Amino acid sequence: MFMKKPKLYWHIHHRSLLEPATEPIRNRIKFIREEKYASEVPIRLECLKPVKRPDLLPREVRLAAAKLGPNDWDASWCVFADTTRRHFKRIMARHRKEYPKCTCDPHGQLIFPGYGR
Numbered sequence: 001m002f003m004k005k006p007k008l009y010w011h012i013h014h015r016s017l018l019e020p021a022t023e024p025i026r027n028r029i030k031f032i033r034e035e036k037y038a039s040e041v042p043i044r045l046e047c048l049k050p051v052k053r054p055d056l057l058p059r060e061v062r063l064a065a066a067k068l069g070p071n072d073w074d075a076s077w078c079v080f081a082d083t084t085r086r087h088f089k090r091i092m093a094r095h096r097k098e099y100p101k102c103t104c105d106p107h108g109q110l111i112f113p114g115y116g117r
């Protein structure tokens with residue numbers, strides 16, 4: 001099932017800061033609970049949060065997110081990924097404002113305990 005209007009979340013995947021949910025987020029939460037290493041689950045679930053104020057993200061990012069759709073997924077995803085890379089600093093600043101307690105690193109990736117990082 002594809003969401004008509006993808007909703008933006010922080011940390012759907014541990015290496016990504018900002019992503020649209022392509023299916024109901026409860027499916028991803030269930031997957032994390034069932035498939036990920038137990039030691040990673042609390043951090044993954046704690047950091048997976050909805051973007052509270054997508055309207056405060058850079059305009060280009062919002063436009064790229066709005067263009068994501070099932071008909072042209074690969075191309076629109078590339079544009080979205082490229083746009084978020086270019087605006088990373090502003091996106092990260094927004095993230096830190098919304099969830100100051102998030103433990104992700106400066107690259108927006110989750111850090112799991114005991115991984116030697």
Ligand SMILES: [Zn+2]
Pocket residue numbers: 010011047095102103104108
């Ligand atoms: Zn974070």
